[in-house]
Amino acid sequence: MRFIDPSIITEAIKDSVIKINYELDDSLISLIQKAKKKERSNIASSILDDIIENSEIAKEGNVPLCQDTGVVVVFAEVGFDVHIDGNIYDAINEGVRQGYSEGYLRKSMVNHPFERVNTKDNTPAMIHLSYVKGDKLTLKIASKGGGSENMSTVKMLTPAAGIDGVKKLVLDTVFQAGGKPCPPIIVGIGLGGNFEKSAIIAKESLLRPLGDKSDDPIIARLEDELYDEINKLGVGPMGVGGDTTCLAVKINYLPMHIASLPVAINIQCHSARHIEVIL
Amino acid sequence: MIRLSSPISNHDINNLKSGDKVLITGTIYTARDQAHIRLLNEKNLPFPIEGSIIYYVGPTPKKEGFAIGASGPTSSYRMDEMAVPLMEKGLKIMIGKGDRSEEFRHEMMKNNAVYLIATGGAGALLSSRIKSSKLIAYEDLGAEAIYQLEVEDFPCFVAYDVHGHNLFKDRL
Incomplete structure (x- = not known):
């Protein structure tokens, strides 16, 4: 003991x-820099510059x-x-x-x-x-933050809704949220469990390392496909349009009732502030 | 790039087009949810509303030697209905982040006002453009109190203009 x-x-x-x-994590800053290289909209690109400059001012100038x-x-x-x-x-x-x-x-x-x-x-x-x-x-x-949390949702789908149903819900949620959750966002998704557990594992998925993938091949593929499809929505940084709507998609899952397919979508703004400490 | 100084005239408003980058210099006032609720019940507003600029922000606490704490915009849609009576009294510019309702956008055009967005989550960067802050009303609201800010080259984009353009919709 x-x-x-x-x-x-x-x-x-x-x-x-x-x-x-x-202090933003280096892995997050490098994802934003990578996104900027592919961004075709001028306003979007200027906003991504602001986000990177902001992280430098915060760290050096000691401002949150x-x-x-x-x-x-x-x-x-x-x-x-x-x-x-x-x-x-x-x-x-x-x-x-x-x-x-x-x-x-x-x-x-x-x-x-x-x-x-x-x-x-x-x-x-x-x-x-x-x-x-x-x-x-x-x-x-x-x-x-409150802005991105307010754009999150939990929905109980039917098992027949399947992967297509989950995708549609995620894409609709991100599109409807537009610029409000401060894109480029990270999308945390909880599949299964029950009503409340789906929300908790969605939140937990946002705390995974940015570069990792789900261990489950079906879920990992869904993470990749949603990443591409979300970035084709055209929402863009702060909703002004562009190629950069999300930086990552994370999905955690649990077993569930035969009648249910709970889906929780927890949106994280670009200022993803989290850390892991082992005592 | 368009430079604007407060107070804002109708001529200034007519010149702004959705997507324009704007740098503001002069006086702006902070107000978010709770301050708006109180402003609607005031006979005499705590600042001159004619030609004014309201910034939807609740800063972090100010440190010694700084003009203000981190000061990025909050989501504007929560103030949509409450902004209407203020525009009717002469409010010209609102600064925040994110899309707003169509009802708001029509009221805004009717009152010859514009809606600008600042980069959400860039609280440190935006605070560096704020040169001073002074509490002017509702001290008990803490971060939600009304502050008078003096800003220099405060960077925004025009989201909704008076000519019917909407940066968020025109993107599609």
């Missing part, structure tokens, strides 16, 4: 939320990448042989509290659907716990 003090979790969350809000520093989402994978000496939820929320204050990040959480009073420290984080083999604690941490 390995013991982990909650203060170590708090520290990791605090450092991570500050880091991801000031985006004013929407998001809701913190944490997938915590706890090893069976780990004992956390305290309350993991409190430890994570304390890290959010400290990180958003010390990092000068915007507090975007409100308390109630209608009262809408700001909680003033960006808590609570959206926390998903799972248990895995081993004696490590893995924290997958994201700051997720």
Whole structure:
């Protein structure tokens, strides 16, 4: 049994939320640069330049990448042989509290659907716990903006809808969203499970490394085909038209009921801010 | 490339065409969801609305030595209905991101106003074009309060113009 003090979790969350809000991952920047080389629209190309220049100003000038520093989402994978000496939820929320204050990040959480009073420290984080083999604690941490989250959807398709039904739903969702989720986007898709699980695995798919592919050959092919078809929609960066609508498509899946084909589509803006920390 | 200075005249508006790159210098006001709800209930608006520019933004907290925090646009569609009475009072330019409703676009043309977009997610870049910020109303709203900003060469694109063009639709 390995013991982990909650203060170590708090520290990791605090450092991570500050880091991801000031620094884009190199793999993301190189995808944007690659997209720019193929982009035929002048306005679209100028917007892609803005995004790259923005990442440089943020890093060097010590200004957050985006004013929407998001809701913190944490997938915590706890090893069976780990004992956390305290309350993991409190430890994570304390890290959010400290990180958003010390990092000068915007507090975007409100308390109630209608009262809408700001909680003033960006808590609570959206926390998903799972248990895995081993004696490590893995924290997958994201700051997720509201604009792209608002363009996400869950739909229960019939099994007969199949691959074509899933494709149509994804393409319609991305097209309808237009410029609102800040394209070029990353599309996270959850297939199967049930109503709520599909949404959770869609979110989790967005935390996969940008360059990877699904282990399942059918799903990997669907990721590739959707990537091509989404980029043919012509939505373009910020919806102004162009060849660059998405940077990646990620699909996670689970077994499901014989009657159902749940599909969740979680849209991520170009400022994909996430990190993985192993404690 | 078109340079604009505040306040904005009808002549300025007529000259703008969808797809034009615009650099704005002068005074702009911030307002998003909650500030709009309050503005609609005000007898006397907290800033001169005639010829004004509203920027849909909720910045990150300001650091010592900076004019403002990260300041990119938020999605404009949430302000569609609430923008109409403000345009009727003389609001000329709205800056945000993303498509808006057809109803909004027609009201906008009727009131001789335009809708510009700034690059979403470029909060650090856009903040570097803001030279000062001053809180002028609704301090309790925090990031959603109304600020008066002085900007220099603030970069935007014309999305909807008064001649009926729509950058988001014309692309297709």
